[in-house]
Amino acid sequence: MSEKTVPSDDLAVCCFVCDLNKCKGACCVEGDMGAPLDVSELTDLKDAYEAYKPYLSVESIREIETQGFYVRDKDDGAFKTPTIDGKECVYAFYDNEGILKCAIERAQRDGKTDFQKPISCHLYPIRIAKYDDHEELTYDRWDICNPACDLGEELNVPIYKFVKKALIRKYGIRWYEDYQYRLEKASNQPRSQQ
Numbered sequence: 001m002s003e004k005t006v007p008s009d010d011l012a013v014c015c016f017v018c019d020l021n022k023c024k025g026a027c028c029v030e031g032d033m034g035a036p037l038d039v040s041e042l043t044d045l046k047d048a049y050e051a052y053k054p055y056l057s058v059e060s061i062r063e064i065e066t067q068g069f070y071v072r073d074k075d076d077g078a079f080k081t082p083t084i085d086g087k088e089c090v091y092a093f094y095d096n097e098g099i100l101k102c103a104i105e106r107a108q109r110d111g112k113t114d115f116q117k118p119i120s121c122h123l124y125p126i127r128i129a130k131y132d133d134h135e136e137l138t139y140d141r142w143d144i145c146n147p148a149c150d151l152g153e154e155l156n157v158p159i160y161k162f163v164k165k166a167l168i169r170k171y172g173i174r175w176y177e178d179y180q181y182r183l184e185k186a187s188n189q190p191r192s193q194q
Contacts, residue, residue: 005171010139011160012183015152016125022147025100027124029088030144034081036120037070042079044115045069048104051113055103060090081118122166125159
């Protein structure tokens with residue numbers, strides 16, 4: 001595992017499994033800004049537009065065509081997904097059960113694009129803080145995710161396992177295997193050596 005990535009202990013200790021039937025995709029509508037975007041994703045959002053556009057509402061399409069595929073945070077200059085009236089992400093849509101889901105992810109699952117969805121969404125509840133010489137991976141606690149914490153505890157799934165595919169997408173399989181190996185090695189040490 002690269003020394004340039006510093007995962008919080010919470011990723012191995014705290015449990016989490018999204019429970020969409022209870023939260024209804026609240027993370028796509030709550031908050032004061034859209035999801036963080038990597039600079040590398042800005043072109044992907046534009047290039048994949050025709051693939052995911054059929055899944056979007058008329059209102060989402062109007063907002064994308066008005067605001068653009070991304071906006072900049074006035075405070076830190078970071079790129080974020082646009083929102084509708086400061087609420088739901090423009091890339092979200094309501095399914096037949098009233099659950100907010102990602103149009104980009106649905107298009108990817110339907111084989112219409114290779115772009116999955118923004119990595120920050122894929123990694124959630126992990127957030128990445130970038131510094132000059134390293135990145136810190138932290139657990140973003142949010143009360144709307146209490147059902148996910150409960151389900152994670154019930155199923156005994158730590159955060160790092162819940163977001164395994166996203167961590168591999170971001171850092172690669174070798175990084176993930178090395179991280180898991182370090183966790184297993186640490187858990188097998190006698191208490192006096194920990």
